Amino acid sequence: METISKAREENAGFLARKHLATLLEAGRALGYRWQGPQLRDGAIVIAPLEEPTALPWGTGDRQAAGEYRTRPGDPRRAFAWANGPQALKPLVFAPRETLWRVKRDAQGRLAFAAETPLVPRTAVLGVRACDLAALELQDRHFLAPGREDPHYAERRRGLLLVAVNCTHPAATCFCASTGDGPAAESGYDLRLDELDDGYIVQVGSQAGLALFEQLTLQPVSEAQWQAAASATEQAVAAQHRVLPPGNLSGPLFDNLDHPRWEAVAERCLSCGNCTSVCPTCFCHRQDAAPGLDGASSDQQRSWDSCFSEGHSFVHGRSLRHDTRTRYRQWLTHKLGGWHAQYGRSGCVGCGRCIAWCPVGIDITEEAQAICAGGEHE
Ligand code: SF4
Ligand code: SF4
Structure with missing residues (x-):
């Protein structure tokens, strides 16, 4: 269809909620396993994601100093919450892992061997802007030229990141004051804005484009663009905590x-x-x-x-x-x-x-x- 072609030319399109499963299917066809937010033991955590039905539909969160609770939210929304206890960190910097092994053979000689993780290509749905900013910072540390960490690098290489702009910041959030959110500006492969009936999808990389091209999309209407922009403005206005600016x-x-x-x-x-x-x-x-x-x-x-x-x-x-x-x-x-x-x-x-x-x-x-x-x- 001409309209779909045009939307793809502009690297943006609207994915109806009923077609969200096609995003996961397209990712799997490209060789990715999915991870995404799910409600487990009273918290929204990142876990292997098989179907969109596993997402935390109709779940919000309430956060305050020393407090995290989930609560009922809009059933049309899967991403109407701020964040859970994890970011992307455990996916790239493993909480515990073996770096190398040493074995003594029958003659008493020691053999040292590096242990490099075998990590399947992983797509993550629902990444927040603050988590992309944090990943970029961890990259500066673990992928610094000349001292790249091979374990981190192996996990990082296979990541495909599908961000969802945050529309429901918690009372604890202050990403607007650090300049890292609530909308994802860089570091994503695809970026989604969640609306009541689906998602505005935008491309951020070649890997994202490959996924984008497999989706059943419609052109984004002016009203949809405005709804997304307005949600971001409200997410900025809802943040009241601030960090003193500049280099402290x-x-x-x-x-x-x-x-x-x-x-x-x-x-x-x-x-x-x-x-x-x-x-x-x-x-x-x-x-x-x-x-x-x-x-x-x-x-x-x-x-x-x-x-x-x-x-x-x-x-x-x-x-x-x-x-x-x-x-x-x-x-x-x-x-x-x-x-x-x-x-x-x-x-x-x-x-x-x-x-x-x-x-x-x-x-x-x-x-x-x-x-x-x-x-x-
Ligand atoms: S979370 Fe951090 S600041 Fe809070 S009690 Fe534990 S160590 Fe202290
Ligand atoms: S608010 Fe800042 S210091 Fe606290 S967990 Fe997030 S990034 Fe770390």
Whole structure:
């Protein structure tokens, strides 16, 4: 049809909700397995996705400091929620994996072998703008020229990302203030705007175009474009938390003795939840896991946190032996040191660390209090 051709020429089209299954089928035909959001144990999580019916239709979320709950939402919508505890991080930076193995042969010689993951090509549906921004930051770390991490690189290579613009930010979200959302501007292969009866689909890459060309699309009407733009504007307006703008290195490192560090340490449990859910945190530890046969050992990498005692363990002692110095390390690195290392802040405003902190510590409040200098209540 001429109209469909025209829509494809413009790399945008409207996918009716009843045709959403064709997106998954087309992805599978191109060799991808799907992952997507699903309701499990009271949270929206990313899991293997077989059918659109498994998506969280009619589910919203309510998030606040120290609180995450799902709640009933619009049954016509599968993406009318902000985010769940995961971002893309577990798909590329595995929570635990073997990096290499060593075995002793019958003659007593040791043979070392790298363990590279075999990862099927994976398409992810429902990626948020903040998660794309976080992935781009993790790329800067794990794919830095000359020190590329082969495990991350292998997983990253096979990813196809279908973003869905966020229309229902949580009270904890502040991606508008960090410039990372709520609409996806880059880093996606396809981008969707969810409307009541379907999706505006836009192409962001050659891989996305290959998928796009398999879809049954209609031209996007002016009213549909306007509905999508209006939803994004409302998502910006709905955000009330803000992070102080710019490079906070100066104000943070100038206030290393601020009393607020002690005040936050009185509440902080040093549990590391904030770093686990943070889509940009990349700290990890490596441990040897000797085999029971006494002739082999695996070198394993697992997520670590600057809140753990072992994270700063050097020459027989922990350099950051109390919660005050650990929280300070997290905040000063995330919002200050990252600028020198990676050219921007390490926070993309997803708000997960606020919602999933068991005592409701709010990074925006802490940053504002410390960067303002002086003493604060
Ligand atoms: S620091 Fe908090 S709000 Fe910022 S990216 Fe990490 S989890 Fe999200
Ligand atoms: S700030 Fe909250 S989530 Fe992070 S370590 Fe402290 S108590 Fe745990």
